[in-house]
Amino acid sequence: MLSSMTGFGSASEEHDWGSATITISSTNARHKEISVSLPKELSHLEYAIQDIIRSFFRRGRAQVRLTVVWAPAFELARIDDEVLEKYYRHLSEVHYRLKLLEEIRLEQLVNLPGVVVVPSKEEEVRKDRIQKAVEDLAKAAALQWQKMRLAEGENIYRDLLKHLEKFEEIIAIIEKRWPIAKDSTVDAMKSRLRQVLEGLEVLDEGRLSQEVALLADRWDIEEELSRSRSHAERFRASVGGDEEVGRKLDFLVQEMNREVNAIASKVRDAEMRWLVVEAKTTLEKLREQAQNVE
Numbered sequence: 001m002l003s004s005m006t007g008f009g010s011a012s013e014e015h016d017w018g019s020a021t022i023t024i025s026s027t028n029a030r031h032k033e034i035s036v037s038l039p040k041e042l043s044h045l046e047y048a049i050q051d052i053i054r055s056f057f058r059r060g061r062a063q064v065r066l067t068v069v070w071a072p073a074f075e076l077a078r079i080d081d082e083v084l085e086k087y088y089r090h091l092s093e094v095h096y097r098l099k100l101l102e103e104i105r106l107e108q109l110v111n112l113p114g115v116v117v118v119p120s121k122e123e124e125v126r127k128d129r130i131q132k133a134v135e136d137l138a139k140a141a142a143l144q145w146q147k148m149r150l151a152e153g154e155n156i157y158r159d160l161l162k163h164l165e166k167f168e169e170i171i172a173i174i175e176k177r178w179p180i181a182k183d184s185t186v187d188a189m190k191s192r193l194r195q196v197l198e199g200l201e202v203l204d205e206g207r208l209s210q211e212v213a214l215l216a217d218r219w220d221i222e223e224e225l226s227r228s229r230s231h232a233e234r235f236r237a238s239v240g241g242d243e244e245v246g247r248k249l250d251f252l253v254q255e256m257n258r259e260v261n262a263i264a265s266k267v268r269d270a271e272m273r274w275l276v277v278e279a280k281t282t283l284e285k286l287r288e289q290a291q292n293v294e
Contacts, residue, residue, distance in 0.1 A: 002160075002239065003294040004152035005029070005060035005246070009145025011137050017130060018070040022141040024053065026149070028291060029061035037065045045131055049138050056142040057149070058244045059294045064141075066134065083114045149294070156289050160239050160249075163286040167256070168232050170279045174263070174272055175225050181269035182220070221266050224259045231256045246293040253287045 005028045012021040034053055036046045045066075053062055091104050110116055235252045238245045260283065264276045 001150060002153035002157045002245070003057075003146075004149045004156055004292050005057075005294050006292060007145050007149035007152060009141045009143070009148060011140035011144065013133065013137055015130075015133055016071060017126065018068055020066065020068045020134060020137055022134075022137050023065050024062060024141050024145040026057070026060045026062045026145065029059065032057065032059055033061040035061075035063050037063075039066065039068050042066065042068065042130070042134065045134055048131070048135060052135060052138045053142055056146050057294060059246055062145075064138070066138075078117045079110065079115055080117050084109055087112050087115065153293070156292055157239060159289050160286065160293075161236070163282055163289065164232060164235055164239075167279060167282045167286065168229070170275055170282065171225060171228050171232070174221075174275050174279075177269070177272055177275075178221060178225070178267075181267065181272055221263045224262045224266075228256055228259045228263075231259070244294060246290065249290040249293055250287070253283060253290055257283050257287075 006026055008023070008025045010021065010023040012019065032054070034050050036049050036053075038046060038049075049064060049066070053064055087109055088104060091109075095104065231252050235249060235256075238248050238252070257280065260276060260279050264273065264280075267273055267276065
């Protein structure tokens with residue numbers, strides 16, 4: 001089953017220590033990327049949350065955000081106002097003496113020793129409970145996120161098959177028309193060469209036909225048509241698989257584009273050239289959808 005790289009999931013819970021909400025959103029990317037935004041008090045959980053999210057996808061850019069509204073009576077960590085004020089006064093005096101222009105920032109002060117008070121052992125027990133709750137919440141949000149990506153994958157699957165069938169139809173029409181177009185091209189080539197060579201005293205019709213046949217072989221598109229059909233068959237087989245297929249589908253679309261471009265460089269028939277344009281337009285739609293696949 002296909003999975004889209006784009007999706008969204010969220011989960012919320014209420015606890016005695018406060019309320020927590022986790023949201024996960026993802027976009028397309030060539031590799032697996034995870035960014036986690038956490039309250040400063042829970043920054044130590046970043047790697048644990050990354051490990052959880054990493055197990056739910058194979059490719060894409062996932063952005064995880066945890067927001068917490070702490071209960072009024074709960075204190076995971078607190079700022080010692082007295083210590084903070086002493087630091088501020090001391091730094092202000094230094095700034096004045098040295099005539100420094102930059103302002104003293106609160107972010108700098110809270111990182112100084114003693115400003116943030118470490119929780120007591122009783123609070124450490126509660127801290128472990130919070131970590132367990134956050135990890136469970138991350139799993140719940142990831143399941144919602146995964147569900148949405150799979151649902152979108154179903155839509156992508158239907159669109160991919162629709163565009164693939166259209167491409168195969170165009171290739172079949174080109175293949176059916178090619179023998180007629182080829183004969184017409186050969187006759188036109190003979191006529192032009194005869195006009196060029198008619199001034200010569202001896203015109204060898206056998207040699208003329210042989211040279212025209214050699215040129216026609218160079219312009220033949222049978223191999224390109226055969227490879228186009230083969231790539232389309234491999235694309236259809238891959239799109240129904242369970243493994244990570246996004247990169248493979250993208251590669252096959254590139255190969256089909258290469259064959260169509262080769263056909264475009266060889267055919268001279270006006271109707272066939274329009275068919276080639278239609279094939280390239282269909283492949284572009286196929287590429288856009290394939291790039292969303294994980």
